[in-house]
Amino acid sequence: DTWRYAFEESLTDVQGEYAKEFKAYIEENSDHSLQLFPYGTLGESADIMEQAQAGILQFVDQSPGFTGALIPEAQVFFIPYLLPENHDELVSFFRNSKAINEDFVDVYAEKGLELLSMFPEGEVVITTKEPFETPDDLNGVKVRVMTNPLLVESYKAFGATPTPLPWGEVYGGLQTNIIQGQENPMFWVESAKMFEVTDVITFTGHNNFTTAVMANKPFFDGLSDDDQALIRDGMKAAFDHIVEYQRGLGERSLEKIKEQKPEIQVNRLTQAQRQPFRDAAQEVEAKFIEMTGERGQAILDQFKADLKAVQQ
Numbered sequence: 001d002t003w004r005y006a007f008e009e010s011l012t013d014v015q016g017e018y019a020k021e022f023k024a025y026i027e028e029n030s031d032h033s034l035q036l037f038p039y040g041t042l043g044e045s046a047d048i049m050e051q052a053q054a055g056i057l058q059f060v061d062q063s064p065g066f067t068g069a070l071i072p073e074a075q076v077f078f079i080p081y082l083l084p085e086n087h088d089e090l091v092s093f094f095r096n097s098k099a100i101n102e103d104f105v106d107v108y109a110e111k112g113l114e115l116l117s118m119f120p121e122g123e124v125v126i127t128t129k130e131p132f133e134t135p136d137d138l139n140g141v142k143v144r145v146m147t148n149p150l151l152v153e154s155y156k157a158f159g160a161t162p163t164p165l166p167w168g169e170v171y172g173g174l175q176t177n178i179i180q181g182q183e184n185p186m187f188w189v190e191s192a193k194m195f196e197v198t199d200v201i202t203f204t205g206h207n208n209f210t211t212a213v214m215a216n217k218p219f220f221d222g223l224s225d226d227d228q229a230l231i232r233d234g235m236k237a238a239f240d241h242i243v244e245y246q247r248g249l250g251e252r253s254l255e256k257i258k259e260q261k262p263e264i265q266v267n268r269l270t271q272a273q274r275q276p277f278r279d280a281a282q283e284v285e286a287k288f289i290e291m292t293g294e295r296g297q298a299i300l301d302q303f304k305a306d307l308k309a310v311q312q
């Protein structure tokens, strides 16, 4: 039989590399085959999620950035300055976190989804048309964010005017100046040609891009123990691959951008310059609790405990 797996990026982006590794594992170790559907073949992120919930797709990669309305707790990934900047700590967090590997599994299950893996895609940078150093500089700047209520709150707290949009509207929106900025990891700024429509890349250190892979739950529950184990092992193999694949990826992507656009401006905010953005995190955390209540608080507490464990 053939299983269908859709994701939000192209085959050569991080989600595509992950999916290819998973496909290779499944096909080498079983008689099942996997059909991959990259971004653009089945619609936007919201569309592929619907198809996975309906069982038209067996697997879907959707980033929490688009899952916020469906699963409010998944917005925890958008509290700024929560995830570690250090790659090894970050990887260890994703591998060992109880919040991710147990608590979120229950939360996604309520929506008919078997959460199989969450993994980081790289440090988020903000690209804009004009440089900024302070929240004041962002006053009136329309920054596109994924369609996630907490991400909207973050950018309000950062002083900007957040504009939630599906991915397909971002390039054109920047080109026509409907928006003047966006945030994404560096590999995406390069591969999706964000550098063509924005002129300044700013490192604020406020987040790493998280994504999630899940299966349609009735499909997964109906599989034999062997097939379930096969899928879990394939996910582990893909996770191991993707975290190694990402070493130095941001730097390599920046070099490629500079080759194509030597005049690109790159600003790394100093720790002092980051402080007002860091201070905004408290406000965003309070909004998260407002939106998610006791369950959100419990996930956040577990999340922080898991972070502490890897940062010691």
Ligand code: 6CS
Binding pocket: 008, 009, 045, 063, 121, 146, 166, 167, 183, 184, 185, 188, 209
């Ligand atoms: O910003 C976005 O919408 C997209 N960014 C990444 C890194 N992956 C997929 C997503 O659609």
